[in-house]
Amino acid sequence: MTMTPAIKIEQVTKDFGALKALKGIDLSIEQGEFFALLGPNGAGKSTLINLLAGLLRPSSGKLSVMGHDVVSQYAQARQLLGVVPQELVFDPFFNVREMLRFQAGYFGRGPENDAWVDEVIESLGLTDKAHVNMRRLSGGMKRRALIAQALAHKPPVIVLDEPTAGVDVELRQTMWAFIQRLNREGHTIILTTHYLEEAEVLCSRVAMMKSGQIVALDTTANLLKQIPGKQLRVTMAPGSVLPVGIAALVRHRDGDVYTFTLNDVAQVADVLAELRQSQLTFTDMQLLEADLEDVFVDMVGRA
Numbered sequence: 431m432t433m434t435p436a437i438k439i440e441q442v443t444k445d446f447g448a449l450k451a452l453k454g455i456d457l458s459i460e461q462g463e464f465f466a467l468l469g470p471n472g473a474g475k476s477t478l479i480n481l482l483a484g485l486l487r488p489s490s491g492k493l494s495v496m497g498h499d500v501v502s503q504y505a506q507a508r509q510l511l512g513v514v515p516q517e518l519v520f521d522p523f524f525n526v527r528e529m530l531r532f533q534a535g536y537f538g539r540g541p542e543n544d545a546w547v548d549e550v551i552e553s554l555g556l557t558d559k560a561h562v563n564m565r566r567l568s569g570g571m572k573r574r575a576l577i578a579q580a581l582a583h584k585p586p587v588i589v590l591d592e593p594t595a596g597v598d599v600e601l602r603q604t605m606w607a608f609i610q611r612l613n614r615e616g617h618t619i620i621l622t623t624h625y626l627e628e629a630e631v632l633c634s635r636v637a638m639m640k641s642g643q644i645v646a647l648d649t650t651a652n653l654l655k656q657i658p659g660k661q662l663r664v665t666m667a668p669g670s671v672l673p674v675g676i677a678a679l680v681r682h683r684d685g686d687v688y689t690f691t692l693n694d695v696a697q698v699a700d701v702l703a704e705l706r707q708s709q710l711t712f713t714d715m716q717l718l719e720a721d722l723e724d725v726f727v728d729m730v731g732r733a
């Protein structure tokens with residue numbers, strides 16, 4: 431028997447007037463995955479998340495959370511999902527603990543859930559602030575409270591939309607430790623982020639979106655394997671013109687900074703010999719391992 435996917439998205443499109451924000455998305459995320467949704471600004475990540483949360487309706491296609499259709503079974507689907515939104519929106523009348531209990535209650539949890547709420551408060555470093563009114567929290571503390579809010583009803587599927595934008599190092603570490611624990615305990619985690627190193631470290635599978643479409647979908651390991659060997663980044667003296675022989679190895683160029691893709695480290699010597707032969711000088715040189723950013727640039731271009 432196969433397990434119901436945590437998220438199933440079939441042939442989903444979303445138009446805003448003439449703008450086609452999503453152009454036919456198919457994606458299945460299994461229970462227990464730690465999944466990254468990456469893409470440049472405007473790729474359609476937030477639109478997809480808003481569809482999953484039932485905040486928007488698809489123009490066509492179907493989406494489900496743990497087997498529940500987000501439109502026809504809205505209440506069940508929404509209850510199984512916890513979304514940490516990008517913007518700081520909150521109810522200013524409650525203190526942190528009240529807000530979390532209220533939120534859990536809204537999703538049908540009763541007093542039996544209070545121990546979990548306290549655990550969330552503790553794990554996100556909010557213990558000192560539990561009785562502070564939401565509107566009196568600092569920006570960083572509000573961010574923590576919003577993460578807590580998404581987790582208050584202990585949803586099996588957790589969506590984090592840019593959760594670490596503008597968040598300090600301490601909270602990042604606290605938050606990721608807690609989220610990783612939830613993932614180990616079986617929660618499905620879906621993360622959108624512009625910090626590709628974060629996705630590389632945390633996520634086992636990645637979808638890259640561009641202009642409303644998925645342009646790459648694979649395990650993080652497989653995506654990294656697509657970028658061969660090493661990269662050599664050379665800052666050339668201004669106005670240098672590369673010899674044809676090595677121009678073919680250039681993966682990307684940013685002004686006078688050229689990044690070469692090499693099959694192996696020995697090729698560094700070849701590149702340098704060519705440069706010397708053409709009497710070209712460079713001001714800096716770095717040898718780099720391929721990372722998710724390289725895959726990203728390869729798939730969607732520089733943001």
Ligand SMILES: Nc1ncnc2c1ncn2[C@@H]1O[C@H](COP(=O)(O)OP(=O)(O)OP(=O)(O)O)[C@@H](O)[C@H]1O
Pocket residue numbers: 446449451469470471472473474475476477478
């Ligand atoms: N309510 C709306 N009305 C009209 N257009 C919208 C609306 N919401 C999003 N869009 C447009 O849809 C496209 C996708 O936007 P979306 O916010 O989903 O991108 P994103 O990948 O989340 O970007 P970012 O990384 O900047 O958050 C953009 O062109 C955006 O301007």
